[in-house]
Amino acid sequence: MKFLVTGGAGCIGSVLTEKLLEDGHRVVVFDNFSSGKTEHIKRISEDIKIVEGDILNFENIRQAVDGVDAVFHLAANPDIKFQEGMSTDKDLKQNTIGTYNVLEAMRQKCVSSIVFSSTSAIYGEVGTKIISENHAPLNPISLYGASKLACEALISSFCHMFGMQGWIFRFGNVVGSRSRVKGTTVLHDFISKLRNNPTELEILGNGQQRKSYIYADDCVNGMLVGFSKARDTLNIFNLSSGDDITVNDIAKIVISKLCLKNVKLIYTGGDRGWLGDVPRFNLDVSKIKALGWTPKHNSRQAIDIALDQILETGQI
Amino acid sequence: MKFLVTGGAGCIGSVLTEKLLEDGHRVVVFDNFSSGKTEHIKRISEDIKIVEGDILNFENIRQAVDGVDAVFHLAANPDIKFQEGMSTDKDLKQNTIGTYNVLEAMRQKCVSSIVFSSTSAIYGEVGTKIISENHAPLNPISLYGASKLACEALISSFCHMFGMQGWIFRFGNVVGSRSRVKGTTVLHDFISKLRNNPTELEILGNGQQRKSYIYADDCVNGMLVGFSKARDTLNIFNLSSGDDITVNDIAKIVISKLCLKNVKLIYTGGDRGWLGDVPRFNLDVSKIKALGWTPKHNSRQAIDIALDQILETGQI
Numbered sequence: 001m002k003f004l005v006t007g008g009a010g011c012i013g014s015v016l017t018e019k020l021l022e023d024g025h026r027v028v029v030f031d032n033f034s035s036g037k038t039e040h041i042k043r044i045s046e047d048i049k050i051v052e053g054d055i056l057n058f059e060n061i062r063q064a065v066d067g068v069d070a071v072f073h074l075a076a077n078p079d080i081k082f083q084e085g086m087s088t089d090k091d092l093k094q095n096t097i098g099t100y101n102v103l104e105a106m107r108q109k110c111v112s113s114i115v116f117s118s119t120s121a122i123y124g125e126v127g128t129k130i131i132s133e134n135h136a137p138l139n140p141i142s143l144y145g146a147s148k149l150a151c152e153a154l155i156s157s158f159c160h161m162f163g164m165q166g167w168i169f170r171f172g173n174v175v176g177s178r179s180r181v182k183g184t185t186v187l188h189d190f191i192s193k194l195r196n197n198p199t200e201l202e203i204l205g206n207g208q209q210r211k212s213y214i215y216a217d218d219c220v221n222g223m224l225v226g227f228s229k230a231r232d233t234l235n236i237f238n239l240s241s242g243d244d245i246t247v248n249d250i251a252k253i254v255i256s257k258l259c260l261k262n263v264k265l266i267y268t269g270g271d272r273g274w275l276g277d278v279p280r281f282n283l284d285v286s287k288i289k290a291l292g293w294t295p296k297h298n299s300r301q302a303i304d305i306a307l308d309q310i311l312e313t314g315q316i
Numbered sequence: 317m318k319f320l321v322t323g324g325a326g327c328i329g330s331v332l333t334e335k336l337l338e339d340g341h342r343v344v345v346f347d348n349f350s351s352g353k354t355e356h357i358k359r360i361s362e363d364i365k366i367v368e369g370d371i372l373n374f375e376n377i378r379q380a381v382d383g384v385d386a387v388f389h390l391a392a393n394p395d396i397k398f399q400e401g402m403s404t405d406k407d408l409k410q411n412t413i414g415t416y417n418v419l420e421a422m423r424q425k426c427v428s429s430i431v432f433s434s435t436s437a438i439y440g441e442v443g444t445k446i447i448s449e450n451h452a453p454l455n456p457i458s459l460y461g462a463s464k465l466a467c468e469a470l471i472s473s474f475c476h477m478f479g480m481q482g483w484i485f486r487f488g489n490v491v492g493s494r495s496r497v498k499g500t501t502v503l504h505d506f507i508s509k510l511r512n513n514p515t516e517l518e519i520l521g522n523g524q525q526r527k528s529y530i531y532a533d534d535c536v537n538g539m540l541v542g543f544s545k546a547r548d549t550l551n552i553f554n555l556s557s558g559d560d561i562t563v564n565d566i567a568k569i570v571i572s573k574l575c576l577k578n579v580k581l582i583y584t585g586g587d588r589g590w591l592g593d594v595p596r597f598n599l600d601v602s603k604i605k606a607l608g609w610t611p612k613h614n615s616r617q618a619i620d621i622a623l624d625q626i627l628e629t630g631q632i
Contacts, residue, residue, distance in 0.1 A: 082477065088420055088423070089420070092412075092413070092416050092470075096408075096412065096466060097408070097413075100404075100405060104405070122469075124472065124476070125476075133453065134452040135452060136450040136451060136452035136454075137449065137450055137552065138452075138454060138469070139472040139476075139550055140469050140472050140473050140476075141472065141473060141476035141477065142473055142476075142477065143470075143473050146466075146469035146470050146472060146473035147469075149465070149466070149469040150412060150462075150466030150469055150470070153438075153454070153461070153462035153463075153465040153466055153469075154408075154459075154462050154466070156440065156455040156456050157458055157459050157461060157592070160440070160441075160455075160456075160457035160458075160592070161398065161457065161458065161459065161591050234455055275477050276473070276476070276477050
């Protein structure tokens, strides 16, 4: 089959593209290279078609979807963190309006299958409950989460109105060897702070935030299992490792990997790291597991292996 | 208090504006008069401030929210019906992006209370189940429903991130004396067809569609009860009469009101009227009732009284 992968040069998209190639498919990577990188797809660049384009440019994406069998739509603003002074419409544009453009382009070009990277952030603040796909209410507390819920709603309506079929995966925190250096992932935050000052580490919040992580390769495998086996008009899956880990534990792992000792931990305080941060979440992944998928790594192992790879490739 | 009512010249907004005036408040009506009408607010035009503006013009709405205590945001594309050849981004623009503009304008001008007109269409196709506010999943089957769910998500995130407070009302089908003449409400559709040809009536679908209606005045009272009594960061209520009525029954009422007999009913067939139509829904309204609100009219009475008023005012 021939697939379009938007955001195909990103942390998850590039791993997905490699896997699709391995499975014998043809792949067009569509990326604006704002957070995606050419080096992520360098190794496979001769085996794929690369289109530098932006989903906010309708003509770009309309041309790119022409003739493909399905679209893996991963292009998005990848950074959930909102900071004072930032524009509040970044997620609306890059996620919601961008996804509308992808859907409308698909409709015009008669491409009927869309696989979408959603997020646990659509659930908002749920407390200690392990969240199933049918959790209600859906009250996102971040602009990022709101924009992804809007994307899901658009996908649902296009699928039901225009004979399309959708696979929506609500990711936990995805980590991998190609995790973004820019932006604000916890691993890069801790590594760069400790490189600057190996005697202390500032931790956003109280360190007791507890979240579910998934390794990028597990995430990609989960998407492909769901895509190949689920056959409803709209197929929605949580996708994470099934357990969780605290920020304090992640700090300990990073400190240990960097061979540091007696690092003083300093907390900015409060129960969360930033505006729109959810203090804790864990996703019930029994629905995707029932289709035969099992993650190879739990949250701790995902952190551990991603960290090894990040340090090895010298991405900080 | 001083309120801004976007869509204040519309079917519901104008009734709301009158009620707010009666209760001793000051009101600014903000409307682009695309479906709203000056005649709806003519009677009270000296008691209110009228701003002709569009929520898609950010500067328009930014100026309008300045200095108000709360915003009743009702401006929207009112027509759920999508027809082949129509643009697919009408709801995205007029509802989702418009609502973002209202929220961002409020954030900039430190206005923290928003009351929003959402819709049962966010629930999608639920079957015979009576739908509570915590129904899951939320899989809208219309572009209109998708756009309103996106609005709800935006409101949720703005409330949680920027210290705002929100009241979201998911309306059933609202009918009133000022129901739109343009567009595609079932009452106007039936009346105009029967005026053209009193011997037969074409009914979209099989006539067995069964939906919940609410009279505009009941709807406005429900919003005001919820707004005055609910105090959470985000307050979500279904708002309808609590029962339902079939399209066939509505046809019988219209035929009877027009004093016609032996009208031949012709069905276009299928279980729904149009692309994105939900064949049946009924909303559980126990949550808003628990705050002391009771609708004065059930679905049949709402249809009956709205029909009398429409025929009396000669709006067809």
